[in-house]
Amino acid sequence: MAERSFAQRVFERLRTLDNPTVLGLDPDLGRMPAALRAAAAAGPEAAGRVILDYNLALLDAVQDIVGFVKPQVACYERHGLAGMEALAATIRAARERGFLVIADGKRNDIGSSSAAYAAAWLGGAGDFDADALTVNAYLGWDGIKPFVDACVARGRGIFVLVRTSNPSATELQDLELGDGRRVYEAMGDLVAAWNAPHVGGSGVGGSGVGGSGYGPVGAVVGATWPEQARKLRQRLPGSLILVPGYGAQGATADDCAASFDERGEGALVNASRSLMYAWQKEGREADFAAATRDEALRMRDALRLARDRHLGTG
């Protein structure tokens, strides 16, 4: 039996919860309540335990309103093996609760090494088995093909870095090519070409099915660059867009809406610090997870309003 495509699974979650929010899980012990910080100081195993417990509390708190989580792999690797154990347990717990998990690893290599990363993150088994992975395509198709093969075989997705949210994204990504395109537009065109053969996906097809116009090769387009995002949305009609930059990085819900398609769908909006450490703003040490839930509700509502404005019905 063919699994449903990643895009179909994304649309199902999107429509059920009417919420494109992705909860970024970027553990940072320095931003956790003092009691947890103290507990984590006992050593790597203790730190791993605190990270996992914090994540579990957040997952439980937003399970009925948020459909997607994005663990930032760097934040786990920095804690070594104990951190990677916490990551594995976080991925498992999130999937058990019905979240789609986007591993934010920005992995990249060529040939058999890319295939090894694909097996690690999109392999259908193992400790780090996620629903999707962020990847960097500086190396071209040799590096991306093994990921796409895994996506097609197992209903998984990738998000290729096209236009990142940081200020110095301009340094390489904005360089103008001889043909008038920018480097990030050329990257977008590569993504569109890689995605095109797989748009529509397998299974219960037909025009009414959510996600049927989308393929497994998505793009990362920072919300901090809404003008570029609007152009990229046109260039990438069949690609899901993962939008970082909301909240702590300063982008608004309307900035994020630039990546929605003409039905107000097709984009997932990530917030990490503003959700994960929402307790800090109001000093809610004792109910940090509830503070995250409250902020997630505010974000959801802001994104719904922005979507309605995007559709011209607001």
Added chain:
Amino acid sequence: MAERSFAQRVFERLRTLDNPTVLGLDPDLGRMPAALRAAAAAGPEAAGRVILDYNLALLDAVQDIVGFVKPQVACYERHGLAGMEALAATIRAARERGFLVIADGKRNDIGSSSAAYAAAWLGGAGDFDADALTVNAYLGWDGIKPFVDACVARGRGIFVLVRTSNPSATELQDLELGDGRRVYEAMGDLVAAWNAPHVGGSGVGGSGVGGSGYGPVGAVVGATWPEQARKLRQRLPGSLILVPGYGAQGATADDCAASFDERGEGALVNASRSLMYAWQKEGREADFAAATRDEALRMRDALRLARDRHLGTG
């Protein structure tokens, strides 16, 4: 006491052994002798154990002739937590034996996430603490600065992907810019600019000291593109160059020599499969590590001859 710079440590190893070879440690159970393959089939822990034992045998076999190792992180991640344990133990064992360890992770992100990767791989402590890390700079300086800070603080190095060894490296890296440069040349110029403030390094300076003309920000330039490599060597006078592609990917020792400086130094040449699985060519299951040593001696001698030709004395 200021640690010696990464470049100084590289030159010390280079000159002591008169050998720029990097042994790539890319575990692939399918290419190991049948008895090991069978042992690894018992489960992830068994696989991790086999990978580590295989690596340790190779390290012991080449310790007196090869100065550098490059574990390919993807090949460990694919085995999950057990694989990451094998990686941690491999890094530790290699450094204890005096090898400089280049973790081939091609990591990339921005801000605090890049800082987390830098802490994981170049942090001076922890399970994955290496001497250098490969990184991908598509995101620009925001993403690279945390790595450079770690390099400067702790005598570590990074190698930025500039021109990769694979066929489809051309797709993005060869695009021509409006100013006539190629994308990979623009990346090279960024690397040179990031490296320049740190050339010379700390410590026992003076013109006679090995590595004193080099900084911590190196470049990856595939040996499969010798013409581009010669141009990049000019553009990157203070950057160590990590050269993949020798052996299994088809590049010759002379191709690799295109990345040497005018003293026949400044480049490290990696071979992974051709060294690691040298036993396959001659069916030497029983003494696979000795087969690797024999091939490493052949590679060293070939690189010395190519260097002499490069210097015009051969």
